[in-house]
Amino acid sequence: MPTSTSARNRVVSVPALARVEGEGGLEIRLRGGGVADVKLRIYEPPRFFEAFLRGRSFREVPDITARICGICPVAYQMSSIHAMEAACGVSVGGPLRALRRLLYCGEWIESHALHIYLLHAPDFLGYESAVHMAADHAEAVQKALELKKVGNDLVTLVGGREIHPVNVRVGGFYRAPARRELLAIVDRLKRALDLSLETVAFTASLQFPDFERGYEFVALRHPEEYPLNEGRIASTRGLDIPVSAYEDHFIEEHVPHANALHSVRKGHGAYHVGPLARYALNFDRLPKVAQDAARAAGLPPVCRNPFRSIVVRAVELVFACHEALRLIEGYEPPERPFVEVEPREAVGHGASEAPRGLLYHRYTIGADGLVRSAKIVPPTAQNQKTIEGDLWEFIPQVMDLPKEELSLRCEQAVRNYDPCISCATHFLKVALVRE
């Protein structure tokens, strides 16, 4: 499209991004036919969780950190619990470990179904929102609602309620469900597995920009499982470290335009966490049904097109439903719903795979069990620099589009990451400037 000089110099401004969690905006400056600046502005106020955790009992931390996010509270509970148990020298296995994994499957199902159909699909299909999309794609939206409800109900079943679960504690759970309670959701999970396979086919039918980047993917990797709660931190550039070494390799930097810190890998720069990273590092850990679905969707074992993350999320939906069924099939209730955990003076590290990617926690506690210091690094904070990097490289492909369409394409690129700005500060709006 021919572009006037004035059109070549402009500012695209999305002051409040829609269909993301939290409050943020995007400012893009175009000058002389090139990109002059890209800023993902995170203006959601800082939330100071790490500060007000100090002095609280280590047992309260999972319930407090769960309040960081209404979409991924289980992730915060799991990372904090693993960190506390590591500090106290306790390892939880058997059915309690299986229940934690099952709870996490529920969160993945609800979060991925919401993002795929209600938040991201409207971008690909040319609708302003899921409400507008529902008029023409009622079946797709109904699938989303059904999948999300199964995920919500699974979280309720194991966690006590669907948002900010109350049944999770350091050492296990307050109450372990009976086997018959879990069996009651099996038929719906089987239906959800079928819907997830249809979701992979649906997402594979969407049109994707021809865009790839040479990301360093970072995710947990476990010897046997597709990662949820456990594993070493690995990258596609050879990093392979225990969770406790995270801060030796990654650092958070303050940037003036965001209330969320930007993470970089020391000596390497920006990196990418989330479904694309998990998938790239753990394709061989997916069950055959998910691998087959990925192949049928045309996904290679490593996908570097961020727009196709919607397909990878659908593959992870298949995994989560299949894994939940597997866990329920093998479940026998534990003798006690928790193991005793006594505090000691120590530092504990925990990391788990939130729907949006690696979530790292570190706590120092005293012998009295009170928290001395806390550090929480959410996935969106880790992806911010990569999101800006994507925009620097993607915008030249679309910069001659009319301003409104250009803004939408840029928002879509941000939504590839399902960013959770509430987590990162502990919404998205775009500003495009052609100068």
Place this chain on the structure above:
Amino acid sequence: MSDGPARRLVVGVGNPDAGDDAAGRLVARRLRSRRDQGQGEELVVRECSGEPTELMAAWEGFDDVVLVDACSGGGAPGRILRFEAPQLDELDALQSRQRSTHGFGVTMAVALARALGVAPKALVVYAVEGRSFQAGAQVSPEVERAADDLVGLLSTPGRPAASTARPGT
């Protein structure tokens, strides 16, 4: 649904731990408390965070639904606004303050349900103007009083959900 589609459902919406955002929850809990004492038994009362799929599941099977939520429209704290379905765009503007589920709120839930043909036939939303929505803050005295007023209003037997009364405005 066993508790009957012919009955009126009241859903208290909000975050119980974010100051006046708890207004809807407060009304639901007080209605439930009255019901436990044998009053207002004709009402089905539920609570909900406002997450759309949760909300849509909550009203499934009910044709007569009242939602109670907080809003921040710049009016006096405790002011009660009443909206019927055609006025929900107006409500949306009042709720733009702090959506926590990826930009979805009550009005989006209603719009989505309508697009899918699963919205209740009669739907009224009462919105209470809040003073503070800070995490951990107490509910303000004005919103406490407004919650009592709404409990009285919603407990009045036989009051039609589609009433045109607009209390407190």
